[in-house]
Amino acid sequence: xxxxxxxxxxxxxxxxxxxxxxxxxxxxxxxxxxxxxxxxxxxxxxxxxxxxxxxxxxxxxxxxxxxxxxxxxxxxxxxxxxxxxxxxxxxxxxxxxxxxxxxxxxxxxxxxxxxxxxxxxxxxxxxxxxxxxxxxxxxxxxxxxxxxxxxxxxxxxxxxxxxxxxxxxxxxxxxxxxxxxxxxxxxxxxxxxxxxxxxxxxxxxxxxxxxxxxxxxxxxxxxxxxxxxxxxxxxxxxxxxxxxxxxxxxxxxxxxxxxxxxxxxxxxxxxxxxxxxxxxxxxxxxxxxxxxxxxxxxxxxxxxxxxxxxxxxxxxxxxxxxxxxxxxxxxxxxxxxxxxxxxxxxxxxxxxxxxxxxxxxxxxx
Amino acid sequence: xxxxxxxxxxxxxxxxxxxxxxxxxxxxxxxxxxxxxxxxxxxxxxxxxxxxxxxxxxxxxxxxxxxxxxxxxxxxxxxxxxxxxxxxxxxxxxxxxxxxxxxxxxxxxxxxxxxxxxxxxxxxxxxxxxxxxxxxxxxxxxxxxxxxxxxxxxxxxxxxxxxxxxxxxxxxxxxxxxxxxxxxxxxxxxxxxxxxxxxxxxxxxxxxxxxxxxxxxxxxxxxxxxxxxxxxxxxxxxxxxxxxxxxxxxxxxxxxxxxxxxxxxxxxxxxxxxxxxxxxxxxxxxxxxxxxxxxxxxxxxxxxxxxxxxxxxxxxxxxxxxxxxxxxxxxxxxxxxxxxxxxxxxxxxxxxxxxxxxxxxxxxxxxxxxxxxxxxxxxxxxxxxxxxxxxxxxxxxxxxxxxxxxxxxxxxxxxxxxxxxxxxxxxxxxxxxxxxxxxxxxxxxxxxxxxxxxxxxxxxxxxxxxxxxxxxxxxxxxxxxxxxxxxxxxxxxxxxxxxxxxxxxxxxxxxxxxxxxxxxxxxxxxxxxxxx
Numbered sequence: 068x069x070x071x072x073x074x075x076x077x078x079x080x081x082x083x084x085x086x087x088x089x090x091x092x093x094x095x096x097x098x099x100x101x102x103x104x105x106x107x108x109x110x111x112x113x114x115x116x117x118x119x120x121x122x123x124x125x126x127x128x129x130x131x132x133x134x135x136x137x138x139x140x141x142x143x144x145x146x147x148x149x150x151x152x153x154x155x156x157x158x159x160x161x162x163x164x165x166x167x168x169x170x171x172x173x174x175x176x177x178x179x180x181x182x183x184x185x186x187x188x189x190x191x192x193x194x195x196x197x198x199x200x201x202x203x204x205x206x207x208x209x210x211x212x213x214x215x216x217x218x219x220x221x222x223x224x225x226x227x228x229x230x231x232x233x234x235x236x237x238x239x240x241x242x243x244x245x246x247x248x249x250x251x252x253x254x255x256x257x258x259x260x261x262x263x264x265x266x267x268x269x270x271x272x273x274x275x276x277x278x279x280x281x282x283x284x285x286x287x288x289x290x291x292x293x294x295x296x297x298x299x300x301x302x303x304x305x306x307x308x309x310x311x312x313x314x315x316x317x318x319x320x321x322x323x324x325x326x327x328x329x330x331x332x333x334x335x336x337x338x339x340x341x342x343x344x345x346x347x348x349x350x351x352x353x354x355x356x357x358x359x360x361x362x363x364x365x366x367x368x369x370x371x372x373x374x375x376x377x378x379x380x381x382x383x384x385x386x387x388x389x390x391x392x393x394x395x396x397x398x399x400x401x402x403x404x405x406x407x408x409x410x411x412x413x414x415x416x417x418x419x420x421x422x423x424x425x426x427x428x429x430x431x432x
Numbered sequence: 433x434x435x436x437x438x439x440x441x442x443x444x445x446x447x448x449x450x451x452x453x454x455x456x457x458x459x460x461x462x463x464x465x466x467x468x469x470x471x472x473x474x475x476x477x478x479x480x481x482x483x484x485x486x487x488x489x490x491x492x493x494x495x496x497x498x499x500x501x502x503x504x505x506x507x508x509x510x511x512x513x514x515x516x517x518x519x520x521x522x523x524x525x526x527x528x529x530x531x532x533x534x535x536x537x538x539x540x541x542x543x544x545x546x547x548x549x550x551x552x553x554x555x556x557x558x559x560x561x562x563x564x565x566x567x568x569x570x571x572x573x574x575x576x577x578x579x580x581x582x583x584x585x586x587x588x589x590x591x592x593x594x595x596x597x598x599x600x601x602x603x604x605x606x607x608x609x610x611x612x613x614x615x616x617x618x619x620x621x622x623x624x625x626x627x628x629x630x631x632x633x634x635x636x637x638x639x640x641x642x643x644x645x646x647x648x649x650x651x652x653x654x655x656x657x658x659x660x661x662x663x664x665x666x667x668x669x670x671x672x673x674x675x676x677x678x679x680x681x682x683x684x685x686x687x688x689x690x691x692x693x694x695x696x697x698x699x700x701x702x703x704x705x706x707x708x709x710x711x712x713x714x715x716x717x718x719x720x721x722x723x724x725x726x727x728x729x730x731x732x733x734x735x736x737x738x739x740x741x742x743x744x745x746x747x748x749x750x751x752x753x754x755x756x757x758x759x760x761x762x763x764x765x766x767x768x769x770x771x772x773x774x775x776x777x778x779x780x781x782x783x784x785x786x787x788x789x790x791x792x793x794x795x796x797x798x799x800x801x802x803x804x805x806x807x808x809x810x811x812x813x814x815x816x817x818x819x820x821x822x823x824x825x826x827x828x829x830x831x832x833x834x835x836x837x838x839x840x841x842x843x844x845x846x847x848x849x850x851x852x853x854x855x856x857x858x859x860x861x862x863x864x865x866x867x868x869x870x871x872x873x874x875x876x877x878x879x880x881x882x883x884x885x886x887x888x889x890x891x892x893x894x895x896x897x898x899x900x901x902x903x904x905x906x907x908x909x910x911x912x913x914x915x916x917x918x919x920x921x922x923x924x925x926x927x928x929x930x931x932x933x934x935x936x937x938x939x940x941x942x943x944x945x946x947x948x949x950x951x952x953x954x955x956x957x958x959x960x961x962x963x964x
Binding site for chain 2: 080178182186191198209213215216217334337344345348
């Protein structure tokens with residue numbers, strides 16, 4: 068695995084990587100629908116969580132800017148001491164590993180549920196994870212360039228999904244809004260926020276950014292735009308499927324299947340399948356890279372060339388062991404994992420911010 | 433990882449390979465003052481070869497002069513008039529001492545274009561192989577040699593492998609000097625620099641590294657120089673050999689150096705800040721650094737109007753992708769994803785495939801392999817019987833295979849479309865890569881359907897983004913994104929918009945000044961007023 072100060076990525080590559088991080092849970096198996104009593108309120112969960120994420124990304128970016136060339140693990144050590152830094156490093160490694168595991172499982176389940184029900188999901192997970200490990204081993208630049216190349220192509224597929232089903236949207240399906248009150252939307256918002264908190268990988272990416280002084284502007288603008296897009300997609304799904312949405316496992320896939328323009332433009336789901344494989348591949352590669360980087364920085368490893376492959380092997384096994392089936396995976400993500408990860412990530416960010424204020428004396432800009 | 437394992441296996445398979453110092457030189461062989469000894473040495477060194485001509489002439493003063501050359505390599509008119517006639521000229525009767533004779537011959541009498549002096553017999557023998565005539569005066573331990581080479585070469589013709597409708601019809605030929613002169617005629621500027629060297633311990637093939645000094649990046653030239661210095665091989669017969677010895681990714685199926693025999697292509701590359709390598713004995717020159725998209729562009733993109741160039745590039749990209757994945761898409765859809773087909777087409781395909789004994793993947797691999805054999809036979813066969821084989825292969829065997837129920841007619845159409853698409857890719861090396869990669873993709877499609885194809889394409893993409901050509905990322909300007917470079921990648925911007933050289937390849941030089949866009953007289957600013 069190539070790492071180090073020489074590996075640099077551009078702001079555009081950073082945005083592409085973050086885009087793929089958020090895209091996978093939105094277009095693959097989405098557990099959020101299980102927790103909302105009224106599907107017409109679902110888009111609100113997306114919108115609110117996106118707004119919260121803007122604040123989170125802003126904080127994380129400013130922290131990164133205060134510690135140029137240092138990753139979140141390194142400046143945690145600087146601010147809170149070596150033992151705490153090591154602990155945080157291990158916890159973050161576990162966090163990124165778990166994200167990679169459920170992302171891989173989501174893809175496997177999605178292929179099982181959509182087009183290849185008889186092929187064991189281990190085949191999809193194994194094949195893609197090994198490839199992602201190979202990309203992660205080639206270094207962050209390779210992962211970033213792969214994401215950069217795919218970003219416009221997959222964005223086009225997403226825009227097709229947003230625009231082409233507009234004719235089938237029924238506006239009456241958005242009403243009545245908040246019939247059970249705002250409180251009932253909080254669990255779904257937490258789940259969406261949990262997925263958005265995967266942007267924590269930013270803490271490892273900022274030191275590699277070619278123009279770190281622009282990171283806050285870029286990431287905040289991107290998060291806002293991404294939130295708008297994801298909310299719009301949620302709105303379209305609600306408008307097309309209505310109350311049946313919570314019963315559907317693969318909303319994006321079914322949405323793509325419904326697209327038909329004239330008598331010639333149809334079968335868009337083949338493009339969505341491509342975007343599943345490619346975007347999930349990039350995300351898993353990034354998460355494996357993040358996992359290995361956490362371990363490398365925590366334990367000051369000098370030899371880590373085969374670590375991504377070891378991580379991939381472990382990840383394939385854990386993607387099977389952690390989740391018995393798609394329902395148990397959705398439940399695990401919706402309840403314990405959301406509470407754990409949101410608490411962990413937000414506490415860590417808040418702790419670092421306070422420590423920065425105490426040690427660094429506030430905003431120096 | 434796999435590459436490293438492969439590398440280790442190959443290095444272990446090479447028998448008795450020992451590393452040698454590439455700069456190791458032989459000991460010089462002294463020249464004997466006695467011409468008879470020198471004559472014997474030369475004849476022995478060449479094994480009394482029939483084409484080696486050694487003569488002992490006498491100056492008017494009586495001193496013996498040994499003159500030797502290789503018949504067939506020298507121009508006899510120049511040899512007779514500028515060397516032999518001068519030595520045997522009766523007027524120079526005063527040249528009694530060997531030293532004086534040597535000096536006068538070198539400075540005044542030998543009137544061929546240039547005369548070199550050496551005390552090493554090996555160098556003289558080597559000079560003879562380049563078409564030089566050597567001269568050794570009795571009593572001297574130094575010799576002279578002069579280039580009297582006769583160029584017998586193929587005329588400058590239209591390139592056979594890269595035809596174009598518009599643009600220059602000049603292609604390179606096998607003679608290095610002719611090729612360098614062709615470039616000189618197109619770049620009439622002293623900043624066109626040519627560095628020459630010999631490669632191949634036995635063949636001593638001349639190789640010229642050519643670049644425009646102010647456009648090429650110094651690190652690119654340094655890198656090429658160091659790679660050429662590291663070449664250790666007995667002979668270089670074709671640019672493909674050198675390409676394999678200097679390319680960035682020797683195990684990659686994708687070429688990282690472009691081969692071309694078109695003069696305008698090489699000149700265009702020079703103006704984009706690339707370097708050109710010409711190898712004596714082959715019309716195919718090497719261009720580097722290049723990117724993936726260089727292979728999808730053709731010389732005439734720049735000569736036709738920009739709209740046409742842009743649309744054609746789009747088509748070429750589409751046909752390249754077609755040539756890569758069409759058979760695998762057929763296999764995946766007919767085997768796993770029939771729901772993606774319109775009902776009528778599905779029914780027809782099912783009817784055609786009824787009775788075919790093989791799975792679609794096997795059927796596709798067999799037909800693709802059969803087509804490759806046919807193509808190979810077409811290239812090797814004499815031209816007279818070539819068309820006959822095509823008729824037998826394509827019409828008779830194809831139709832009979834369908835009638836016998838061995839393959840479906842839809843697959844024949846797919847294979848034919850794939851073949852046509854592969855011929856439409858301008859970069860032949862890239863088309864070969866697509867041909868090779870088609871087979872694993874078909875097998876992936878046959879086992880994992882669309883997932884297999886997407887997985888294969890993802891693997892290819894990861895490989896492509898990790899490739900570099902002399903330090904330049906292979907997918908530049910798409911990954912990494914270089915906005916200025918997009919003007920000449922998938923689109924071909926108008927010439928008045930091509931204001932800069934490729935950013936990561938060339939030095940920052942202005943190509944077209946601002947305000948170069950042509951406008952009708954009414955809209956033009958007055959004379960002398962500069963546009964901004």
